[in-house]
Amino acid sequence: MTLQNRIRELRARFQLTQQQLASKVGVTRQTIAAVEKGEYVPSLLLAMNICREFNMSVEEVFQLQGESE
Template sequence: MLKNRVKELRAKFNLTQGDLAEKTGVTRQTIVSLEKGSYTPSLLLAMNIAEVFGEPIEQIFYKEEETK
């Protein structure tokens, strides 16, 4: 499963979900779903989010280790 630090970084940068949505060209609902983990972003959206936060994609999005 793909996890992310979007909510954490958004708070650090004092951005609302609406602010981040506007900066990345998506709806606020997309950001809500992304933060809840119910939406996997496209590569373009992940790149746009990384650009907003000035972080490499792999520092924002990461694969959760699966337990067997």
């Protein structure tokens, strides 16, 4: 299973750079870049902080892929 997300799409919609989002949620720009690429799985706290910035639920931003259905 992999964790996919819509952070890049949502940043564009909200006109935020990686650095701006990182500053708002208290991490580095490199962390946001790694999460967007799927190279880093965020902690629950970080995921919730990201979702709060977009005023969306965790399920609307993050999805598990590869689950047997």
